[in-house]
Amino acid sequence: MIKTRVSELLGIEYPILKGGMVWVSNSRLTAAVSNAGGLGVMGIGAMDLDTFDKELRALKGMTDRPFGVSCPLIRPDYEVMLNAALERGVNIVVTSAGNPAKVNKMLLDAGVIAIHVVANVKMAKKVEDLGYHMLVAEGFEAGGHNGRDELTTFTLVPQVVDAVRIPVIAAGGIADARGMVAAFALGAEGIQMGTRFVATKESPVHENFKMAIINAGDTDTTITGRAFNDPTRVIKNDFTEKIIDAERKGVDPVKILEMIGSDRTYIGSVKGDMDNGSLMSGQVAGMIKELKSVEEVIKDIISGLAPVVNRISGTLVSRPDGGTD
Amino acid sequence: MIKTRVSELLGIEYPILKGGMVWVSNSRLTAAVSNAGGLGVMGIGAMDLDTFDKELRALKGMTDRPFGVSCPLIRPDYEVMLNAALERGVNIVVTSAGNPAKVNKMLLDAGVIAIHVVANVKMAKKVEDLGYHMLVAEGFEAGGHNGRDELTTFTLVPQVVDAVRIPVIAAGGIADARGMVAAFALGAEGIQMGTRFVATKESPVHENFKMAIINAGDTDTTITGRAFNDPTRVIKNDFTEKIIDAERKGVDPVKILEMIGSDRTYIGSVKGDMDNGSLMSGQVAGMIKELKSVEEVIKDIISGLAPVVNRISGTLVSRPDGGTD
Numbered sequence: 001m002i003k004t005r006v007s008e009l010l011g012i013e014y015p016i017l018k019g020g021m022v023w024v025s026n027s028r029l030t031a032a033v034s035n036a037g038g039l040g041v042m043g044i045g046a047m048d049l050d051t052f053d054k055e056l057r058a059l060k061g062m063t064d065r066p067f068g069v070s071c072p073l074i075r076p077d078y079e080v081m082l083n084a085a086l087e088r089g090v091n092i093v094v095t096s097a098g099n100p101a102k103v104n105k106m107l108l109d110a111g112v113i114a115i116h117v118v119a120n121v122k123m124a125k126k127v128e129d130l131g132y133h134m135l136v137a138e139g140f141e142a143g144g145h146n147g148r149d150e151l152t153t154f155t156l157v158p159q160v161v162d163a164v165r166i167p168v169i170a171a172g173g174i175a176d177a178r179g180m181v182a183a184f185a186l187g188a189e190g191i192q193m194g195t196r197f198v199a200t201k202e203s204p205v206h207e208n209f210k211m212a213i214i215n216a217g218d219t220d221t222t223i224t225g226r227a228f229n230d231p232t233r234v235i236k237n238d239f240t241e242k243i244i245d246a247e248r249k250g251v252d253p254v255k256i257l258e259m260i261g262s263d264r265t266y267i268g269s270v271k272g273d274m275d276n277g278s279l280m281s282g283q284v285a286g287m288i289k290e291l292k293s294v295e296e297v298i299k300d301i302i303s304g305l306a307p308v309v310n311r312i313s314g315t316l317v318s319r320p321d322g323g324t325d
Numbered sequence: 326m327i328k329t330r331v332s333e334l335l336g337i338e339y340p341i342l343k344g345g346m347v348w349v350s351n352s353r354l355t356a357a358v359s360n361a362g363g364l365g366v367m368g369i370g371a372m373d374l375d376t377f378d379k380e381l382r383a384l385k386g387m388t389d390r391p392f393g394v395s396c397p398l399i400r401p402d403y404e405v406m407l408n409a410a411l412e413r414g415v416n417i418v419v420t421s422a423g424n425p426a427k428v429n430k431m432l433l434d435a436g437v438i439a440i441h442v443v444a445n446v447k448m449a450k451k452v453e454d455l456g457y458h459m460l461v462a463e464g465f466e467a468g469g470h471n472g473r474d475e476l477t478t479f480t481l482v483p484q485v486v487d488a489v490r491i492p493v494i495a496a497g498g499i500a501d502a503r504g505m506v507a508a509f510a511l512g513a514e515g516i517q518m519g520t521r522f523v524a525t526k527e528s529p530v531h532e533n534f535k536m537a538i539i540n541a542g543d544t545d546t547t548i549t550g551r552a553f554n555d556p557t558r559v560i561k562n563d564f565t566e567k568i569i570d571a572e573r574k575g576v577d578p579v580k581i582l583e584m585i586g587s588d589r590t591y592i593g594s595v596k597g598d599m600d601n602g603s604l605m606s607g608q609v610a611g612m613i614k615e616l617k618s619v620e621e622v623i624k625d626i627i628s629g630l631a632p633v634v635n636r637i638s639g640t641l642v643s644r645p646d647g648g649t650d
Contacts, residue, residue, distance in 0.1 A: 004640060075594065121543045121611070140465065141477040149544040152466040152477040154498035157606040159543045162612070173479035175392070180508035184637045218446045218484045228553040248552070250575020283480040286446070287487070305641045312509040313638055316446065316630045317328060 002302075005167040006134060006190030009113060010092060011066045013037030015190030016180075016298060017136070017169060018197045020094055020295040021280065022068020023269040024205055025197075027055040031062035032136055032202040032294035037302075041068040041094055044081050046266075052081065056088055066092060068115070072145075073098020080108075086110040094136070095143055102314065104130040117171070119147020119156065121163045128164040135164070136192050139172030143195045143282035146231040148225065154186065157265035161187030175284045177304025181312070193297075195282040201293045206272030224278070228253035235279040239264065327627075331515030334438060335417060336391045338362030339627060340515030341505075342461070342494060343522045343571065344470065345395020346421055346605065347371045348594040350522075351559070352380040356387035357527040357619035362627075366419055368394040369372055369406050371591075377406065381413055391415060391417060393440070397470070398423020404431075412437040429455040442470020442496070445483065446488045447646055453489040456597070457473045461517050464497030468607035471556040479511065486512030500609045502629025503515040506637070518622075520607040526618045531597030534604055541610035549603070553578035560604040564589065 001007065006015040018025060018033040020043035030040030044052050044061060047168060050233055059067060070083045071078050074097045085093060093107055096117035107114040108131050116127040117136040127135050137160040139153030140146060153172040161168050170188035176179060183191050184239075198205055199213040212235050224240050225232045227247035237290040246256050260278075268277020292300070326332065331340040343350060355365030366386060369377050384392060392631040394410045396403050399422045407428060410418060418432055419441035422524060432439040433456050441452040442461040451461050452628035462485040464478030465471060476484075478497040486493050495513035500521040508516050523530055524538040537560050549565050550557045552572035559565055571581050585603075593602020617625070 002641060009337060013547045056472065075336065139477065139479065140475075151543055151608055152463075152498060153479045154477060154504065155543070155611070156501050157465045158501070159611050173477060176483070178483050178511050179479065181637060181641065182510040184641060185507040185510055185633055186503050189640075218476055218481070223475075248575070250573070283476055286480070286484050306643075308510055309634070309638050309642050312506060313634050315514075316327060316506065317634050318631075321555075 004189035009133060009167070010253075011038050012039050014298060014302060015169070016301065017041055017068075017190060017192040019043075019047065019144075019171065019192050019194035020068075021194055021198065022202060023265055024194075024267075025070070027059035027062060027202060027296070028069055029197060029202050031059055031201070032200070032325075033066045033197065033298070034063045034065040036295045037065075037298055037299040039068060039092070041070045043070050044085065044176075045070070045072045045075055045223065047081070049080070049084055052084060053088075056090070064068075068092030068094055068113075070094035070096065073100070073102060079296060082106060096136075100127050100130050100132060104132060109134075113233050116167070116199045118160065120149045120151055121159050124160040124164050128166050132166065133161070134167045134169060134190075136169045136171050137161075137188070138192070139170075141233075141283040142172030143198075143221070143233050143285075144156070144280040145217075146233050148229060150231075153183070157183060157186040157188050157260055172282060173284050175287050177301045177308050179284075180301055181305060181308045194280075194289055195284050196297055197294065198281070198287050198293055200245050200297060201291060205269045207270035208274050209269050209277075210291060211273055212279055212284045213281055213288055214291060216281065216288075218283070218286035220321075221281055221283050221285060227256060228285060232278070232280065233282060235285065237277075237279065238275040239268075239278060329514035331494055334395075334458060334492070337364050339623060341623060341626065342366055342393075342419075342495070342515060342517040344368075344469075344496065344517050344519035345370065345393075345421075346519055346523065347589055348391045349519075349528060350395070351459070351529050352493060353529060354525070354527050354619070355392055355520060356384050357525070358522065358623070359388045359390040360371040361620045362390075363623055364391060364393060364417070366395045366417075368395050369410065370395070370397045370400055372406070374409055377388060377409060378413075381410075393417030393419055393438075395419035395421065397421050398425070398427060401429070403476075405530065405572075407431060411437065425455050425457065426454050429457060432457075440494070443485065445474045445476055446484050449485040449489050449493075453491050456493065459492045459515075460485070461494045461496050462486075462513070463517070464495075466558075466608040467497030468523075468546070468558050468610075470607040471558050473554060473556060475556075478491070478508070481520050482511040482513050497607060498609050500612050502626045502633050504609075505626055506630060510535070519605075519623055520609050522619065523606065524610075524616055525611050525622060526616060530594045533597035533599050534594050534602075535616060537599055537604055537649035538606055538610045538613050539616060541613075543608070543611035544610050546606055546610060552581060557605065558607060560606045560610065562602075562604065563600040564593075564603060596625045607609060617650060
């Protein structure tokens with residue numbers, strides 16, 4: 001067990017969370033993360049109530065460990081979905097992409113552990129003031145919907161840690177033990193990973209999408225949606241080229257949104273259309289070279305921590321006799 | 326002393342470099358960094374030969390420790406400046422912003438230690454193949470001219486470390502001991518700081534600029550020049566608002582370059598015009614709260630390393646008896 005306020009509050013072995021990714025974070029992947037000692041978080045952003053019910057039952061059948069659900073507050077009926085989660089006894093809730101003041105009372109009254117995803121210091125302070133128990137500080141390198149301020153994990157995490165007293169979970173750019181140690185160096189007490197869990201055996205996405213992550217190089221992600229204030233990090237393809245070209249030419253955002261249409265993430269993630277789909281992925285895709293099971297991902301990170309810490313300790317910390325470890 | 330391949334090759338006490346910032350990295354600031362045990366790097370990007378001669382003499386009068394010079398290869402007469410540096414016996418040269426294949430032979434023939442600044446893996450491999458001795462991997466959060474791929478320090482550094490055998494110096498987002506430890510966790514063997522050294526007592530920039538960094542919050546920098554392929558991170562002001570507005574509207578890049586005109590960095594950094602100048606700064610400005618001497622900056626980082634390493638070691642590394650340190 002790794003004891004931090006994050007793992008203790010959540011009742012988990014390792015302070016490693018899975019992001020609540022739309023079309024990815026289903027019951028199976030969520031259970032796999034919880035069973036491996038982390039916190040599985042089921043993304044209910046694209047589910048209707050029936051699907052949620054089925055998935056929640058499936059999830060409870062696959063794990064008796066703690067798990068959470070995640071709901072973006074831009075979803076019009078977020079209140080319906082959150083209420084449904086609370087009524088069904090979910091006791092860890094992650095909110096994102098919207099104003100946490102709309103739901104904090106509901107969550108706190110229900111007695112759940114409430115976590116909000118933030119991308120700048122102002123929102124972090126607000127989340128703390130609203131009574132949330134912890135927060136995820138997500139950097140610009142992260143996949144999917146992204147903060148408009150473009151603060152990176154390296155600069156966001158320590159500034160958030162300095163600004164609040166509640167525990168901070170770092171997200172964006174983390175896929176291995178080096179990243180977890182770096183996040184802790186910056187003051188985080190937990191990490192959240194998204195892209196690394198997309199490329200696992202238990203992940204429900206199309207094999208094409210998994211292989212696109214495995215094969216991606218360092219420069220193979222980009223940001224779409226800057227022009228209409230919804231920056232989203234995805235893998236570069238024909239679709240992103242068209243959108244970014246239109247954004248660059250100053251095409252009316254309404255027209256660009258028409259070009260995008262709906263279901264792009266579904267088309268990419270589930271249907272596996274690598275040319276016309278939107279494939280949410282972080283910059284960290286370039287570091288992910290192998291399809292692993294969720295258990296392998298987490299075990300490899302945990303067993304990799306001591307070597308990384310010992311390497312930096314041996315280099316950076318002098319012994320009293322003047323040598324280094 | 327902190328022993329890494331970076332500190333040993335450069336003959337310095339601590340593997341901490343100062344970026345070769347235009348209008349900032351003059352003889353005085355460079356000498357201060359070298360005298361404090363790091364590597365001062367004099368930026369000759371905006372100097373003519375006479376100024377360089379004067380500054381080099383001044384620098385040699387202020388320190389007998391190792392120092393380097395830095396020249397961006399977009400400068401039209403980079404060859405003249407680099408030749409001048411080699412003729413005058415400078416033996417550490419940092420190049421950036423251009424094709425290192427244009428100068429590697431010149432630098433290697435002269436027997437100097439050659440360092441190039443990179444922002445993606447492809448360039449890192451090229452730099453290694455060209456015989457450079459080490460490289461600076463600079464993330465998107467860094468101040469000033471920025472890579473077009475927008476790779477952050479958190480994702481760039483480990484990917485570069487995995488791709489080359491030469492030592493990697495991390496740059497972008499580092500201003501304190503937490504950042505140095507995080508950079509080492511990601512595999513760096515040295516760090517380079519820019520913005521932190523701009524806001525020092527020895528820095529030659531206008532007091533207004535120093536105070537703008539001290540007073541900046543997390544979201545107070547932005548990127549200008551995306552539209553004309555010269556992304557540059559600066560502090561937000563009237564000037565950046567106008568430029569970014571024009572970029573968003575799809576205004577012809579040639580017209581935007583006319584709007585910018587020349588000397589914007591000089592107007593901001595030296596003249597202290599906070600509204601109309603270009604004030605290069607990294608996202609890390611939000612973490613810099615105090616004007617310090619260069620010696621304080623370096624001492625505070627070095628003395629802060631052990632507490633950070635011990636904190637993460639106590640949390641992440643289990644003792645053989647099953648407890649934690």
